[in-house]
Amino acid sequence: MKETAKRLIWMVILWSASVLALAAVGMGFRLLMTAAGFKS
Secondary structure: OHHHHHHHHHHHHHHHHHHHHHHHHHHHHHHHHHHHOOOO
16 A cells, blocks of 8 residues: 555656646746747
């Protein structure tokens, strides 16, 4: 049980880290596009 819980926690940590990274990349692209003069 302990090992599975540890694995589950790691999966949640990795998933949230990847979601945050994707959000950061998206924000970066948005900033670049606005800096280049593109409006959505």
